[in-house]
Amino acid sequence: MPGRTGASLQGLIDRHDLIAALDRAATKQVTIVSAPAGSGKTSLLRSWSEHTGSRTAYLSIRPDQYDAQLFWLALLAAVRAATGSAEPPPRPPGFDGPAAIRSELAAADDEFILIIDDLHELNSAEAIPQLTTLLTTLPAGVHAVVATRGESRLRLQRLRLAGELSEIRGAQLPFTEDETRELLATAGVTISDRAVAVLQERTEGWAAGLRLAILSLAGHPDPERFVAEFSGTDRTVAEYLLAEMLDHQPPEVQRLLLRTSVLDRVNGELADLLTGTTGSERILLALEDANAFVVSLDHERTWFRYHHLFRDLLRLELRRTDDVHELHRVAARWFADHADVAESTRHLQASGDWTAAAQMLTDHALSLTLDGQAATVAALLHSFPHGVRGLALAHAVAELNRGRPDEAVAHLEVARADLADAPVDHRHRLRTTIAALDLLAARLRGHFDGIIERVEALPSTTSMSSADVVLSNDAHATALLNLGVTAAWSLRLSDSEKYLLQGAEVAREIGRPYLEVACLAHLGFTATRDASARARRYCEDAIEQATRYGWAAEPVIAPAYITLAGVLSWTGDFDQAEEWLARARNAVPSGGEPGTQLLLHLAAATLSAGRGRHEDTLAELVAAGQVRMAGRHALIGRVLGWTIETQVRLGQLAEARAAVAAVDDHLASTGELRNAVAVLHLAEQQPAEARAELRSVLDGTAPRNPVLTLIEANLLDALAARALGDDESARASAERALHLAEPDRILLPFVMTGAAPLLAGLPTHGTTHAALVTDILDATSTHSAAPAPAEALSKSELRVLRYLPTNLTRPEIAGKLSVSLNTVNTHIRHIYIKLGATDRSAAVQRARELRLLSAGRA
Template identity: 80%
Template sequence: MPGRTGASPQGLIQRHDLIAALDRAAKKQVTIVSAPAGSGKTSLLRSWSEHAGRPTAYLSIRPDQYDAQLFWLALLDAVRRATGNSEPPPTAPGFNGPDAVRAELAAADAEFVLIIDDLHELSSAEAIAQLTALLRTLPTGVHAVVATRGQSTLRLQRLRLLDELAEIRGADLPFTDAETRELLATAGITLTERSVAVLRERTEGWAAGLRLAILSLAGHPDPERFVAEFSGTDRTVAEYLLTEMLERQPAEVQRLLLRTSVLDRVNGELADLLTGTQGSERILLALEDANAFVVSLDHERTWFRYHHLFRDLLRLELRRTDDVHQLHRVAASWFEEHGDVAESTRQLQAAGDWTEAAELLNDHALGLTLDGQAATVAALLRSFPSGGGVRGLALAHAVAELNRGRPDEAVAHLEVARADLTTAPADRRHRVRTTIAALDLLAARLRGNFDGVIERVEALPSATSMSTADVVLSNDARATALLNLGVSAAWSLRLAESEKYLLEGAGTAREIGRPYLEVACRAHLGFAATRDSLIRVRRYCEDAIEQATRHGWASEPVIAPAYITLAGALSWTGDFDQAEGWLGRARDAVSAGGEPGTQLLLHLASATLSAGRGRYEDALTALVAATEVRMTGRHALMSRILGWMVEMRVRLGQLDKARATLAAVDERLVPTAEIRNAVAVLRLAEQRPDAARAELRPVLAGTAPRNPRLSLIEAYLLDAQASLALGDGDAARTATERALHLAEPDRIILPFVMTDSAPLLAGLPSHSTTHAALMTEIIDATSADPVGLVDALSRTELRVLRYLPTNLTRPEIAAKLSVSLNTVNTHVRHIYTKLGATDRSTAVQRARELRLLSAGRT
């Protein structure tokens, strides 16, 4: 039996049986409403949301939604509006939509409803998979309703098995006789019971058909005869009703409906432009209130769409009366002026203006990709005529191929773009040349050809030499070029150049409102700073991670370089547990088969951590994996990778394999500090300390190429071991002290661990070193006995002493050492007592006088 019905706001009727069904369904986790177009899904859900009496987020997916990010941004916005959160969502690629929406839902009231209408418009497989995962794991108290045409693309079988999935299908939605009568009465139409039954039977209760009939019945001189004649195929009936409706509408409404039907979505301003009149928004609002096939798309009811069947029929009628192509051109101009390049391109394509559409997409493909619309770029490219009939799309194709991780294919398109540049209009050449340069850099970087990038790039075009239009269109390319140039310089170990380019790229990205690009630049800055300061490395990495987390990109590949670099820096300082955590996050963020430079860096960081923990077999496995990364050029860190491979083989007793690895090293790498150190390790294992010292002389003299502090510290320690083997204790102590001096500012421990230097430290008299506190930490990391260290202070007191020259507070020192504040306070009191000090500065001064701390330690 049908339930009682009543009028709702906006002229809908309350379908109480269906509303009751939705109420029952809401006791489960998810409800799917699947039915054909025009079945009344949207009207039902709106009525139910008004009836529900609980916070409700409602999203109607816009037509042809290809991009996952834009879908999640819209859904997050809808949820935030429902929860009263006014914070605008981020607008850049890499936005972690599912996590952001889940967090917002979890923070909502205990009872919350999420309604997603028109799921069939979502054409992104990625978004469908992510939405499926979200619906399977909704926070407690949240119920979701998803409406779609036909069968749902969501894979929710698990919820069905758990009896947490409710379904309302097309067969449940047809109007009953009573509901048809109520609908007619709401519209002020009176029919006999028989005519109501006939109308309901002929439409089979189809909501859209009933509303079409009601629009034609309004004011009809003989409604009974109209119902009797209401028959035919769907198309025949729809065309007849369309004609009847249009003839009965005022001329201005007819003009608006027809001329705006060229669009998938329309607002008042755009409708005014297409009709040449004013007041279109008022008409659209009135049409929606009358349920005349007009549906608002946003909370403020500023954007509208027509029922798809209605829109298609309007377009059919429009072709008989108007210049459709000109309407598309007018719409294209409006969308371009308002920054919607994708929709402007679609309108130009619909107008058949292929050359202009190609030029627009070519100019903005990079910017669209940086806005998270890479899938839209690909879809727009597919919409051009096939067979190469449209020229001028080479840059857009190159962007699409690079986004797919196919640099070789992208390079082929860039060659076409370079050839086309000679015939391009003079006013476009500057920005096209800048874009080609930026994409050249990205392609080379993705191929791992870092030296080639540096060699090919001359000067990037200066913004001061460009027109205002060129500046606007070239800024994306320029910032992207600076990013790729900075990354390539970093991985060629041109670290000062890298830092310069990356800082400039980050600043440019911030100026033009590209936070994703800014984070990408900052994620690599830590590696660029490894040349001189681990403190700056950590600051750069932590700043990038904080910014990425704020934008919801903490799990995205864009921030992986910061995770990897931070893990490496922590391994250098012996903070192996922390390094393990950051390395785990890096592995989660780096996709399989991703950028070769990042893959190589990840393997090297894994090897560094394993070597620091004495897991030489694991370290060797990671190093071998690094050598197998497919790259066109050679990463400048290859000398370190190959050198450490030799060292790991020596430590594993594989001397013959170590010699074979050395024999295969590229002759250009043989003179580097890393390879010389590896040879010295092998010579020491061969009981040839004099040969080891000879190999180390260029490294210690600073003449060996690529001589960062890590390699120099290791070289001093190896020289000390060789000196000790030769019976020269004084030279061994001097070399050890120099290694400690280099390690002290950044507390570098890794070289001491990798070279098993505990015996060297044990033989260093406590009164002759200024690095007793650092030696304590090294001894701890090597698990050796603290022989020869200062007796006055305990090992734990020496660890606290190391932090007294810094600006860290006692609670912060406690956190660094993973001990309680009371423990730190106790150690500080003991330090003061043993050093005869009454305050922190006096204790530091006294420790330096006793050579327990380096004078340069800050």
């Protein structure tokens, strides 16, 4: 077991043949030990782990383990205990357990054994294939042993074909007569050879039966007669032997074994509470040392479990002698006091107190889900009989976790109706949770119309008890996250930023890094309204934090990837945008949240538009328009407007006209649609109509999305003015577009509108944005890439390089950059050397060949 060293545990014998079989098996990658209950699997593995001398991590899976996250956290903790790592496992949900464990194992500097006992208790459909993947990709030097009842559910055919799988079956585990004799001698029991043979024959070498018999024989006045009198097989033998064994135990041991059998795991404090005595831990330690069906579960030997068959038989006996329901109620109170909500709920259910169990689960369903126990919540809900009231909120949490928001909304309506019947001191908490889930359901349905107005203000924590504040924190942080995301979809970006910052702060304070990262991942989008540089910073901060927790490939960080890809496309950094878009695609699950799916298509369309791939742009925009959203969202104008513009650029004028004709009055008044109609007018040689359409966008009376729309409107106005022969207005509109684009160096609208010829005609001495013009012209050029210079230019040199194609003098460049003339001269000298140029013109030409003046490098 983890951390156990020294001599073999008392009561275990060295089963030479099986130990040798395990030694041989350890030369392969994985060993499966498959045998029925009571066959001695656990004792064999414990004995072998003491024998190997290799570093060993041992995990006994808790009964009814439904949650993959909890399984991986427990296994990671066992591995870290074996490697001596003090670092605590990351908090769920959203951490890659197999990857974390593989990384830990790969870092081990010697042979390592990973033992997983009681695999049959792992009831997570998600964890089984993940464990299969881990076992088939173990680092060199690591051997895994998995013990289970019956057939293994792991799919290890590839290992079998490769000769890397060993199997030990139940038929190999029965004790031989010699082993039975040695087991008796180890326990200090002396009987004749004939009695040994009878005992081995009647138990058929069954480990559980032999151990029960030995526990009875140890205190029996006539061991020979005892062996001669019992007969039978399987459970009959076990029940007989259990009764005999209990009869020979001191009263305090009998009481402890029986009353604590209601538990799946027990410690000294809980055993004292159930027995009404003290000293239980001492008894449990002694029972484990005697190998009396007791196994410690942790390094410190504070938690124990009984062998499953032994526990089941004790429970049968307990029903004849004690008030089982009261014992469950006592256990429920203890687990509730020690923050183990799932165990407390199970014991309340077992006690028959369904009302208390429902309230316990409802109060904590959201927190359990955030802790990675969503499957446990579902299993607990399934255990309630039909008709138990008060579970609507827990059902809503479960349905949202399954991605079924419509069903969740129905449960939320029931929960809202039940508020009046809830205890007064619970209503604040329930109202907060309902608000949080309302918003989450709106996100998952893509239904944002009026949802924020429907949600009541979050209750102030100052009016709550301290217990309520603790329980409400998860709901409060979740509500702020979903409020922020929902506000963003309504383009209330200032409100969204405020909510998300508050949500991240609350999540940080209560130790919910997953919620914190979720808030940070959406913050970038809120900043796109006025500052792409700030949006980029938000995204990069979120990505850094997600990477630190191992969530770089999880859906939680996908919004940051998508926003960053979009912002980089705005600034013409198309190569980097392509990389982040690829990460976003890998992180976004198919059939996931509709809002995220739509944003992904929109970001892909933005990138394709910047690269001039109009067919790809249209395909992504059509896909964005087909994402199933239950209501109208604020980005519909951008999607539809860009769709019409792209149709025009592809020569699909009839389709564009039909799309414009189908637009309702509300959408037709938005800046995005007015720009689209202007693009159509320009294609139809109607520049005057185009300028008229753009007037309300330019004067600010038309509702519009971020600055992108206004830059585009000015460029379209410039193109229309030039078509009308009004060069002065054309220059003025182009200059306004450059002025709006300069702070964040936004290039995309210039590329999309084909404004390069317009800018090429601007005299460099007549614009205050000469360097930006150079970047834009460079972004629209089709120069092929050339080999990189021998020595890369520094960031400062690249800044100076950007001004070389202009007519600005060196002192003017120094003024633009707020540096000394001497600094500019030094940088230019270095640029010439690195580019192999002798003058300014040659340096610019060489830089263009190397694409150092492209928007991505500017």
